[in-house]
Amino acid sequence: QSVLTQPPSVSGAPGQRVTISCTGSSSNIGAGYDVHWYQQLPGTAPKLLIDGNSNRPSGVPDRFSGSKSGTSASLAITGLQAEDEADYYCQSYDSTLSGPFCVFGSGTKVTVL
């Protein structure tokens, strides 16, 4: 059971816009911790897609965007392309007695129809 909840799957036709939600709580996203997003293409290691809620690392296309509000965050893909078919994970931190520790979302599979 992941601390951060994502929809198992989303799909869209080429060129469409899809969004992936990442729902947390007052002990993680709602506590002010940043949310990061990763893309994992089939059979490969994860790759950082969005850093610090909404920042795109160098080389990431601008059709990917991130946002955060309250206890949730979202990843949007506009102008969906076949190469965007992958698993996407959000990541943040959760407060515990021993200090914040890393938590990942459950993951969302994006299918391009």
Add this chain to the structure above:
Amino acid sequence: EVHLLESGGGLVQPGGSLRLYCAASGFTFNSYEMTWVRQAPGKGLDWVSYISSGGDTTHYADSVKGRFTISRDNAKNSLYLQMNSLRAEDTAVYYCARLDHAFDSWGQGTLVTVSS
């Protein structure tokens, strides 16, 4: 270019031990915090452990606390994960990742299979 290369995975019996290695290159290793993240077959990402840049601070997921030990040798640009008392549920691909606010660089992973 940042490069992380894991090794040391393999098949081990329940209760056994394994030591994973991560060789780092292309950046100043001793300036960065490092982590291990695992992914069970067909499952999502699962954070395992963290170590500070100097190696003096470590954190572990509850699922591995007391069984796994993370360490580093900055002189050798290397990260390690000593895994003891392994269980079937530890079966996964283990990735080392550089932490710079987010996990900004990942290795290709090494597969650990715990089975009799």
